[in-house]
Amino acid sequence: MSAPPVWPISVFRSALRRPAALFPSALVAVALALALGGATGCGSDQETSPDESAASGAAAAASQGPATPPPVTDGEVRVFSAPLLWDGTGAEPIPDAVLVTRGGRVESVGPRGRVTVPAGAQEIALGGAFVMPGFINAHGHAAGVRGAESGAEHYTQENLLRQLALYARYGVTTVASMGGDGPEAVALRDGQDRSDLSRARIYLAGPILTPRSPDEVDEQFQRLEGMEVDWVKFRVDDSLGRTTAMDRDTYRALIREAEARGIPTAVHMVDLEHSRGLVEEGAAILAHSIRDELVDDDLVQAVVERGVCLTPTLTRELSVFVYGERPDFFDDPFFLAEADPEVMEVLMDPARQAAVRESEAARWFEAQLPVAMENLRRIHEGGGLVALGTDSGPVGRFQGYFEHLEMEMMVQSGLSPEAVLRSATGEAARCLGLEGTVGTLVPGAWGDLVVLDADPRDDIRNTRTLRSVWISSNRVR
Ligand SMILES: [Zn+2]
Numbered sequence: 001m002s003a004p005p006v007w008p009i010s011v012f013r014s015a016l017r018r019p020a021a022l023f024p025s026a027l028v029a030v031a032l033a034l035a036l037g038g039a040t041g042c043g044s045d046q047e048t049s050p051d052e053s054a055a056s057g058a059a060a061a062a063s064q065g066p067a068t069p070p071p072v073t074d075g076e077v078r079v080f081s082a083p084l085l086w087d088g089t090g091a092e093p094i095p096d097a098v099l100v101t102r103g104g105r106v107e108s109v110g111p112r113g114r115v116t117v118p119a120g121a122q123e124i125a126l127g128g129a130f131v132m133p134g135f136i137n138a139h140g141h142a143a144g145v146r147g148a149e150s151g152a153e154h155y156t157q158e159n160l161l162r163q164l165a166l167y168a169r170y171g172v173t174t175v176a177s178m179g180g181d182g183p184e185a186v187a188l189r190d191g192q193d194r195s196d197l198s199r200a201r202i203y204l205a206g207p208i209l210t211p212r213s214p215d216e217v218d219e220q221f222q223r224l225e226g227m228e229v230d231w232v233k234f235r236v237d238d239s240l241g242r243t244t245a246m247d248r249d250t251y252r253a254l255i256r257e258a259e260a261r262g263i264p265t266a267v268h269m270v271d272l273e274h275s276r277g278l279v280e281e282g283a284a285i286l287a288h289s290i291r292d293e294l295v296d297d298d299l300v301q302a303v304v305e306r307g308v309c310l311t312p313t314l315t316r317e318l319s320v321f322v323y324g325e326r327p328d329f330f331d332d333p334f335f336l337a338e339a340d341p342e343v344m345e346v347l348m349d350p351a352r353q354a355a356v357r358e359s360e361a362a363r364w365f366e367a368q369l370p371v372a373m374e375n376l377r378r379i380h381e382g383g384g385l386v387a388l389g390t391d392s393g394p395v396g397r398f399q400g401y402f403e404h405l406e407m408e409m410m411v412q413s414g415l416s417p418e419a420v421l422r423s424a425t426g427e428a429a430r431c432l433g434l435e436g437t438v439g440t441l442v443p444g445a446w447g448d449l450v451v452l453d454a455d456p457r458d459d460i461r462n463t464r465t466l467r468s469v470w471i472s473s474n475r476v477r
Contacts, residue, residue, distance in 0.1 A: 068475040069124075071196035072104045078447070078473045079121045082131035084455070085109065088425035088440040097131070098123075101447035104195035104472030109441055128467040130455045132421065134173025134448035135463075136428035136439050137403050139266075139287050139311040141393030142177045142185060142202055148346040148395050157184040160202070163399055164188070166338060167200040168476045170400025171469045173448040174201045174428075174438045177393075178266055178287055179208040179233040186227050197472040201438060201448075205233035205266060211246070214253035221257055230432070231285065232258040235268040236278060240361055245274060252281045264433060272299065279308050285431060287389065288313045289372035291365070300382035309431035311389025312376045314369065314409040315402045321366040323347045323396060324357040334464040335401045347396055377414035386415075387431035388424035407460050417460040447473035 072078065078101045085097035087109065098115040100107045108115050142163045144155030167175050177185060181204035189202050206229040209220040224232070234254055238245040258265045264284035269275050271292040278286065279302045289312045303310070326348055329335050346352065356362050380386050392402040410420045429439025438446055453465035469477035
């Protein structure tokens with residue numbers, strides 16, 4: 001590991017508080033909304049459901065800044081200008097760019113003068129130095145976790161919305177919740193294609209399937225009834241020798257059944273041998289890094305040929321051992337801006353820290369982290385598809401912040417900052433089957449974007465210079 005992410009306080013302040021720069025764009029947006037016959041005033045006459053109001057309320061309370069523009073109405077046009085816009089497709093950034101959204105979706109984007117701007121429309125100047133699509137976490141969890149507690153009683157729609165608002169304030173505008181999801185999450189996903197959305201989008205895997213033999217596959221799929229899950233999630237892991245991993249006949253039957261239903265599979269895995277079998281059997285997403293040994297060319301080739309996607313979740317490894325002592329990121333103002341002090345206290349409890357230091361599992365994951373990072377580099381350089389993923393959500397895996405930390409660790413693994421940015425946007429969308437919907441600022445995609453005060457291609461930690469975050473072209477930070 002190289003130097004921990006510690007930002008000078010001055011950088012933090014300049015990144016988070018820019019009232020002078022923000023007021024004009026907010027006022028312009030209000031004026032624009034009024035001019036276009038859209039929302040009036042505070043938005044109280046919007047058809048905003050109570051759950052969406054809760055999310056936007058949380059975001060507004062945290063920003064302490066000027067009023068955000070009223071929620072976008074169906075058909076409402078917004079025109080944004082950006083000094084430099086990177087669209088997430090891998091194309092070169094566009095200087096002096098103009099982005100037009102209608103009803104929250106991108107209508108057109110390009111250099112000023114080449115984009116048709118509706119007559120009379122006023123621009124919202126995004127400012128900053130670098131505008132890009134919102135980040136996608138291709139492996140997270142919106143879960144029954146509140147503070148340092150987790151349990152079924154915390155799995156409520158209100159709590160899920162709180163977590164999706166938190167992701168959003170960190171610029172993570174889409175979350176693939178890879179397991180443990182219930183009807184509350186289904187309702188949020190099914191209701192989120194709306195112009196006035198003000199929290200991160202969620203897609204989900206539903207309950208993790210656990211067949212013990214091929215005979216149990218059918219009944220396991222019944223657990224997904226009525227959810228229209230976006231992925232089927234299962235585990236092939238022997239918990240470092242303490243349990244028996246799902247055997248190949250069983251996961252073959254599971255993958256075949258998912259294919260028959262047209263649902264891609266995402267698998268929790270640890271080791272190379274099982275990963276090889278999973279790739280051969282047609283798993284779509286390796287939801288963690290391969291951690292026991294270094295991958296060979298055969299594995300890399302199979303991953304590339306079959307279009308398998310890897311979500312490295314390096315911060316998940318970190319979270320297993322890092323709380324043996326006080327982690328360096330506990331001093332990062334970007335972390336502290338949202339961190340729950342009670343959770344930090346629990347994680348710094350001396351008895352808990354000692355238990356982590358003495359844990360054999362923690363030692364193993366710490367020792368294997370460099371293997372995971374090298375395997376990420378090999379798979380990426382071999383041409384494999386990599387999507388940002390953190391496994392954030394459980395206690396100690398901080399939603400929103402961990403995605404930024406993960407991007408830093410991906411660069412430390414040997415990926416270029418630009419490759420990491422693609423993994424967090426367009427490539428993540430491709431991995432998840434959400435291409436053209438999120439992850440790129442192209443016509444038809446949702447207007448989900450982040451504005452940074454410094455170019456993250458120069459230093460990936462510049463993703464933390466978040467100036468504003470927009471979802472469906474609604475300001476959420
Ligand atoms: Zn997970």
